[in-house]
Amino acid sequence: MSARITGRTRLAGIIGWPVEQSLSPVMHNAAYQAVKFDCVYVPLPVADETDLIRVVGAIRVLPFVGFNVTMPYKQVMLDLCDEVAMLAQMAGAVNTVHCVDGRLIGYNTDGRGLVDALAAEIGFNPAGTTVALVGSGGAAGSALVSLVLGKANRVILVNRTRENAEALADRIRPHARETAIDVVVLDEGADETIRSADLVINATPLGMRVGDPSPVPAEWLRSDQIVADMIYRPEPTPLVAVARSAGATAVDGLGMLVAQGVTAMEIWCGESCGPASRDVMRRAAEEALAARVERGEGA
Numbered sequence: 001m002s003a004r005i006t007g008r009t010r011l012a013g014i015i016g017w018p019v020e021q022s023l024s025p026v027m028h029n030a031a032y033q034a035v036k037f038d039c040v041y042v043p044l045p046v047a048d049e050t051d052l053i054r055v056v057g058a059i060r061v062l063p064f065v066g067f068n069v070t071m072p073y074k075q076v077m078l079d080l081c082d083e084v085a086m087l088a089q090m091a092g093a094v095n096t097v098h099c100v101d102g103r104l105i106g107y108n109t110d111g112r113g114l115v116d117a118l119a120a121e122i123g124f125n126p127a128g129t130t131v132a133l134v135g136s137g138g139a140a141g142s143a144l145v146s147l148v149l150g151k152a153n154r155v156i157l158v159n160r161t162r163e164n165a166e167a168l169a170d171r172i173r174p175h176a177r178e179t180a181i182d183v184v185v186l187d188e189g190a191d192e193t194i195r196s197a198d199l200v201i202n203a204t205p206l207g208m209r210v211g212d213p214s215p216v217p218a219e220w221l222r223s224d225q226i227v228a229d230m231i232y233r234p235e236p237t238p239l240v241a242v243a244r245s246a247g248a249t250a251v252d253g254l255g256m257l258v259a260q261g262v263t264a265m266e267i268w269c270g271e272s273c274g275p276a277s278r279d280v281m282r283r284a285a286e287e288a289l290a291a292r293v294e295r296g297e298g299a
């Protein structure tokens, strides 16, 4: 890797805490080599918001082409950008930043990544469908915006904390002429909501930690449903495992991760770089996950 770094090499990276487990560095660096983009992508662990402000200030004066933002800074990054794309404003979170002449332009590519992955992996189109979206944080906000743009008929936010779901619904409703947005509290009649949906999405971290239950039990699912988990480890995730046991079609979040990486490539490197990166990114992510399992680290 170091042999190809020159005096002109640009920088990209991922800001978050923690970031050691992020697959983005292996995915992006593999894609940069494949499309001959003279850039290196590095992990940028940032412990708190004071450091975040310092790091973002440094990025403005360094040759960064852009950077990704992950938990816990996607919301606070909104206020640190000079310009924020409408979609990211609606989602209430920024996960991708483009650096242009010292200015920071914020985007949110998570929701588009989810919708693109569902289309590519199982041919799903949200138009006219009913969706149960579990969670109401940044990733759920981005997914909700993309489902509205994709003309879903109805999206029901199923969340642990009613107020957070209501706040998200209130923010998006004025932009959602063709999509009804409702709120249900997880555990309060959520079983009927989940059962009624064509697509069930998990946008919570539930399932990532050892011993986590599935956010939705198998009894709430139907065999003719599509179930999408935003998380992708362990393999299978608890939700994917229960969905398959109920006979539903289930996909995990790896395709979404790759698709949002492809969109970042389009923003930073030009549109033609995106499609050319997809397979390379997917292969690099799968190889990294397999290597972790082989080393006994889990995925």
Ligand code: NAP
Binding pocket: 071, 074, 110, 113, 135, 136, 137, 138, 139, 140, 159, 160, 161, 164, 165, 186, 202, 203, 204, 205, 206, 208, 230, 231, 232, 253, 254, 256, 257, 258, 260
């Ligand atoms: P976030 O902003 O922190 O939101 C988390 C949401 O999950 C909130 O609605 C929260 O509910 C809910 N939640 C948290 N713990 C819960 C629990 N134990 N039981 C029930 N609900 C719980 O996080 P985010 O950025 O939206 O990310 C959500 C997940 O999506 C993360 O696991 C992230 O890794 C994943 N993700 C994946 C991709 C991908 O490319 N595959 C992209 C983005 C995000 P309250 O409102 O009640 O707090």
